[in-house]
Amino acid sequence: MALEKYQAKRKFNKTSEPKGTVKKKSLSRFVVQKHQASHLHYDFRLEHEGVLKSWAVPKGVPEEAGIKRLAIAVEDHPVEYINFSGTIPEGEYGAGTVEIYDKGKWQTLDGDLEKGSMKFNLVGEKLKGEYVLVRLKDKKNWLIYKK
Ligand code: MN
Numbered sequence: 001m002a003l004e005k006y007q008a009k010r011k012f013n014k015t016s017e018p019k020g021t022v023k024k025k026s027l028s029r030f031v032v033q034k035h036q037a038s039h040l041h042y043d044f045r046l047e048h049e050g051v052l053k054s055w056a057v058p059k060g061v062p063e064e065a066g067i068k069r070l071a072i073a074v075e076d077h078p079v080e081y082i083n084f085s086g087t088i089p090e091g092e093y094g095a096g097t098v099e100i101y102d103k104g105k106w107q108t109l110d111g112d113l114e115k116g117s118m119k120f121n122l123v124g125e126k127l128k129g130e131y132v133l134v135r136l137k138d139k140k141n142w143l144i145y146k147k
Contacts, residue, residue: 002022002076003020003021003022003051003076003077003078005075005076006020006075006076006077006078007019007020009075009093010092010093011092014089014092015088015089015092015093016084016086016087016088017081017084017088017094018078018080018081018084019078020077020078020079020080020081021078022050022051022078023050023051023079024050025050026047026048026049026050026079027047027105028047028105028106028107029047029082029103029104029105029106030044030045030046030047030103030104030105030106030122030124030127031043031044031045031052031081031082031100031102031103032044032045032057032060032061032100032101032102032103032124032126032127033045033084033085033098033099033100033101034098034099034100034101035056035094035096035097035098036096036097036098037088037094037095037096038095038096039058040058041056041057041058042056042057042058042059042060042061042101043055043056043057043074043098044056044057044061044071044144045077045081045082046106046113046120047079047082047106048113050079051076051077051078051079052076052077052078052079052081052082053076053113054073054074054075054076054077055071055072055073055074055133055142055144056071056072056074057069057070057071057072057144058070058072060101061127061131061144062144062145062146063126063127063146064146065129065145065146065147066145066146067145067146068143068144068145069143069144069145070141070142070143071133071141071142071143071144072140072141072142073135073139073140073141073142082103083100084098085098085099085100086098101126102124102125102126102127103124103125104122104123104124104125104127105122105123105124106120106121106122106123107120107121108120109121109130113133116134116135116142117132117133117134117135118132118133118134119131119132119147120132120133129146129147130146130147131144131145131146131147132144132145132146132147
């Protein structure tokens, strides 16, 4: 796990996003950040193996069962990003506003991300219960839904 892709996309003298480092230990936190960029989307991030595994979810993580949403895998983000909110300046990568939509804890129930299929539990303010993330054939695209 590394942050080269994340760091290469950003100029840390222009954006207030954290540069970050890969951590040796992981807590089991998650965050959903509402990102009003050129297109509104929600960034779903799971703290895992020292980084935040990240997906852009155009329509947001479903809060009710029976709704499947596309989740596009994006570059790992530093754990420090879990607390980030603010404005990314015009002209910079991801320009727009970021606000924390929900956060909490998560745990694996079955499967794992590396295998492309994982059942897990979310304990947030808005998102609670059993969820599934499953990778589609093209590798970048996943589905997320509530059980
Ligand atoms: Mn985003």
